[in-house]
Amino acid sequence: MAKTIVITGAGDGLGRALARRFAADGETVILLGRTFAKVQKVAEELGGAHFAVECDVGNPDSVRAAFATIAERHPKIDVLINNAAIFEPFTLAEVRDDQLITQLMTNLAGPIFCAREALPLLRGGGHIVNVSSESVALKMPMLWMYAGTKAGLEFVGDMWSRELEGDGVRVTTIQAGQMMDETKTGTNWPMDVAMRFAQENAKIGLNLRERPITHYNSVTDVFRAVLDTPADLHMGTVALSARRR
Template identity: 75%
Template sequence: MGKTIVITGAGDGLGRALARRFAADGETVVLLGRTAAKVEAVAAELGASHLALACDIADPASVRAAFAKIAEVHPKIDVLINNASIYEPFTLAEVRDDQVVASLMTNVAGTIFCAREALPLLRGNGHIINVSSEAVAIKMAMLWLYAGGKAGMELMSDIWARELADDGVRVTVVQAGQMMDETKTGTSWPMDVAMRFMQDNAKIGLNPRERPISHYNSVTDAFRAVVDMPADLHIRHVALTADRRAQP
C-alpha cells in the first residue's frame, strides 16, 4: 500500500520536485503552500488522488485549519516533509523587524506548528523529515538568520527524535546544498543585495558562484531512500552536497 506524504512549500522548487517524485512512485501526496494557485497547479498535474491546500506555515491558525482538512481525508499520514522556508540575506545592522519575524516564524516556528499538528496523524510508524541547509556548516556572510534558524531546527529535530520514539515517529534532518532546475534562472534578490552578498562572502574566502549546484530531481533520490528505511533502521541526519564532477 502506498504512503500518504505531506509536503510543505510544494508549489515550486524542491517541494514540487518531491511531490512529482512521490506521486510518480505511487504515493499519495498532500501539497501545502502559501499560494493556493501554485499548489493547485501541481496537484492538477499529478492527478485527482492528490490534495492541494493553501497554508501559511508561519500562521498557527492556518496550519491548524490545513491539518484539520487533511485529517478529514487522511486519518493517518505516513510522512511530513517540512520543506518550506525563507532564504534572504542581510546584515545585522540593516535587518528589518519584518524580516526577522518572517524568517523565524517560517523557518523555525512553521516547522514546529506543522510537526505539532501532524503528530496525531503520524503516531504509530510515522516519519517527520525536516529540510535543512548546508548554510549551517558553511556559515556564509549575510545568511546568519537563515543558517541560525536551520541550526535551531536541526537541534530541535534531534531532541524530537528521542521524545517521539515511544510514539513510533522517526525524525530525520536532510541538510541540502545548492539546488536548481530548468525553471530557476537566478536569484530574486535586489541587485544591490545580491552584489553585496557576493562581495561579503568573497572577503571570507567563499564564492557562491563557484559552488556546484545539484538538480532538484537528483536530491529527491535521497528523500526516497530516507522514506524507505526499514523499521529497524533510523537515519537521524543526512548531509547532501552537489558534486562538481557531475557539473556540465
C-alpha cells in the same frame, strides 16, 4: 503499501520536485503552500488523489486549519516533509522587523506548528523529515538568520527523535546543498543585496559562481531512500552537498 506524504512549500523548487517524484512513485501527495494557486497548479498536474491545501506554516491558525482539512480525508499520514523556508540575506544593521519575524516564523516556528498538528496523524509509524541547509556549517556572511533558524531546526529535530520514539515516529534531518532546476533563472533579491552577498562570501573564500550546484531531481533520490529506510533503522541526519560531474 503506498504512503501518504504531506509536503510544505510544495508550489515550486524542491517541494514541487518531491511532490512530482513521490506521485510518480505511486504515493499519495498532499501539497501545502501559502499561495494556494501555486500548489493547486501542481496538484492538478499530478491528478489522481493528490490535493493541495492552502497553508501559511508561520501562522498557527492556518496550520491548524490545514491539518484539520487533511484529517478529514486522511486520518493517518505516513510522512511530513517540513520543506517550506525563506532564504534571504541581510546584515544586522539593515534587517527589518518583518524580515526577522517572517524568517523566524516560517523557517523555525513553521515546522514546529506543522509537526505538532501532524503528530496525531503520524503516531504508530510516521516519519518527520526536516529540510536543513549546508549553510549551517558554512556560516555564510549575511545568511545568519536563515542558517540560525536551520540550526535551531536541526536541534529541535534531534530532540524530537528521542521524545517521539515512544509514539513510533522517526525524525530525520536532511541538510541540502545548492540546488536548482530549469525553471530557476536567478534570485528575486535586489541587485545590490545579491552583489554584496557574493562579495562578502568571496572574502571568506566562498566563490558562489564557482561552487557546484545539483538538480532538485537528484536530491529527491535521497528523500526516497530516507523514506524507504526499514522501520528498525534510524537515520538521524543526512548531509548533502553538490559536486561537479
